[in-house]
Amino acid sequence: MPSLGADMETGTLVEWLVKPGDFVKRGDIVAVVETQKGAIEIEVYQPGQIVQFLVDLHSKVPVGTPLALIRTEGEAKAAAPPPLAAAAAPMPAPPVIPQPAAAVMPPPARPPVPLPAAAGVAARKAASPAARRLAEERGIDLSAIAGSGPGGAITSTDVERHLAAAAPPAEAKRPLGLDLAAMRVAIAAAMARSKRDIPHYYLQHQIDVTPCEHWLAARNATLPPDGRLLIGALALKAVAVAIARFPAFNGFYRDNKFEPSAAVHVGVAIAIRGGGLTAPALHDADKLSLDDLMSGMRDLVQRTRAGRMRSSEMTDPTITVSSLGERGVEALYGIIYPPQVAIVGFGKVVTRPWVVDGAIEPRSVVTITLAGDHRVTDGHAGALFLAEIGKLLQEPEKL
Structure with a gap:
C-alpha cells in the first residue's frame, strides 16, 4: 500500500x-x-x-x-528448471558366461500368471482431445463431467460449461467516488501539521503580463477551443523553468534535511466541486511543450474531478502551484504541503496603471506569491526566484 x-x-x-x-x-x-x-x-x-x-x-x-x-x-529465470541433460548412453549388457551342460538345472515349471489390466483404463471416460487438454490445463477431473458427445463422450463445451457452473459469482464493483467530508479531514490534518512544523515566510511580486496576453491572442486566433492555451499553462511552465536556476525550492524536507529533486514534478492545485482540494503532479513539467502542458492540465482536472487519480501523481509533486484568479482573488498565500518546501500562488490578472518607457499605460498585471520553508531557503532567494518567474513571463515565446 x-x-x-x-x-x-x-x-x-x-x-x-x-x-x-x-x-x-x-x-x-x-x-x-x-x-x-x-x-x-x-x-x-x-x-x-x-x-x-x-x-x-x-x-x-x-x-x-x-x-x-x-x-x-x-x-x-532462477525458478525455471534446468535443461534436461542428454540421455545417458545405455550400458552394454554383461557378457554371458557359458556353463557346462551337466551343471544346468532347469527351473521348476510354473503356470502362467495373467497380467493385470492397466489401472483406470476400463473406467476411463471417452473425451475429445480438446476436452482432455482443457481439463488438464484447469485441473478438472473428467469423471465429474457428463458428456454430451457421441456415446456420452465429453467435449470441450462440456468442460467449459462445468467451469462456468463452478465459478463463484462475480463480485459487484463498489461504486467509487470522492468522500468530500473525509477529504476535508485529510486536508485539515496536513495543513495543521504544515503550519505547526514548517516555519513559513511569504513574499509577493507583481508582474506585467501584457506580453503574455498579446502572444496568446495571436497564437490562439486560428485554433479551436480545445487547442488553445491559457495563461495558466504559461505560469506553470515559467515556474518549472525557473526551478532549474533555483533548485532549493524543488524537493522535500525529510529527516531534518533537505532532499533536492532532479526532476521537476509540479503539483497543480485543483478545486473539486463540493469543497475538496488536491494537487496531483504534472511530471517533468520543465521538459513539456506548452501544448503538452496544457493537455496534461486538462487531463488532470478531468480525472481528478471524476475521482480517478494515479498514485504517482499523488506522491511525486516536488513543488505546488495554485491559482485563484478565475475566482476573482488578486493574491493568495498558500500553505506548504509537506514534505515539499514551497508553494507558488497566482492571482487574478487585473488592469493597472503601469510605467512603460517613462509613460503611464494601462497594463495587465498579476500578483505572484511564494510561501517558502525557512529551514531551506530565505527571503533573498525567494525574491530572486519570483523575479526569474516574472522575467520568463515577459518572453512567452521562449517558453
Whole structure:
C-alpha cells in the first residue's frame, strides 16, 4: 500500500486490474485504492509477473502493507528448471558366461500368471482431445463431467460449461467516488501539521503580463477551443523553468534535511466541486511543450474531478502551484504541503496603471506569491526566484 500523501495512514483496496500470472511493466495500473482523497489508480514500479495477491478486496490496511507478490524477470529465470541433460548412453549388457551342460538345472515349471489390466483404463471416460487438454490445463477431473458427445463422450463445451457452473459469482464493483467530508479531514490534518512544523515566510511580486496576453491572442486566433492555451499553462511552465536556476525550492524536507529533486514534478492545485482540494503532479513539467502542458492540465482536472487519480501523481509533486484568479482573488498565500518546501500562488490578472518607457499605460498585471520553508531557503532567494518567474513571463515565446 503506497503512501499517497503526508496525511495518509491507511488505504482500502477496492479493485484489482490484473490477475495472478499476468506480466506487468513499470507504469502499468494494477489496482485501485480508496483513500480520503478519493479513488487512486495504483501504478507498479517493478516489471515482472504477478504471482499472488496478499490482500483481499475491500480490506483497509496501513501504508506499507504488501498487496501482492511480483516475480521479477531474474527470479523467473532462477525458478525455471534446468535443461534436461542428454540421455545417458545405455550400458552394454554383461557378457554371458557359458556353463557346462551337466551343471544346468532347469527351473521348476510354473503356470502362467495373467497380467493385470492397466489401472483406470476400463473406467476411463471417452473425451475429445480438446476436452482432455482443457481439463488438464484447469485441473478438472473428467469423471465429474457428463458428456454430451457421441456415446456420452465429453467435449470441450462440456468442460467449459462445468467451469462456468463452478465459478463463484462475480463480485459487484463498489461504486467509487470522492468522500468530500473525509477529504476535508485529510486536508485539515496536513495543513495543521504544515503550519505547526514548517516555519513559513511569504513574499509577493507583481508582474506585467501584457506580453503574455498579446502572444496568446495571436497564437490562439486560428485554433479551436480545445487547442488553445491559457495563461495558466504559461505560469506553470515559467515556474518549472525557473526551478532549474533555483533548485532549493524543488524537493522535500525529510529527516531534518533537505532532499533536492532532479526532476521537476509540479503539483497543480485543483478545486473539486463540493469543497475538496488536491494537487496531483504534472511530471517533468520543465521538459513539456506548452501544448503538452496544457493537455496534461486538462487531463488532470478531468480525472481528478471524476475521482480517478494515479498514485504517482499523488506522491511525486516536488513543488505546488495554485491559482485563484478565475475566482476573482488578486493574491493568495498558500500553505506548504509537506514534505515539499514551497508553494507558488497566482492571482487574478487585473488592469493597472503601469510605467512603460517613462509613460503611464494601462497594463495587465498579476500578483505572484511564494510561501517558502525557512529551514531551506530565505527571503533573498525567494525574491530572486519570483523575479526569474516574472522575467520568463515577459518572453512567452521562449517558453
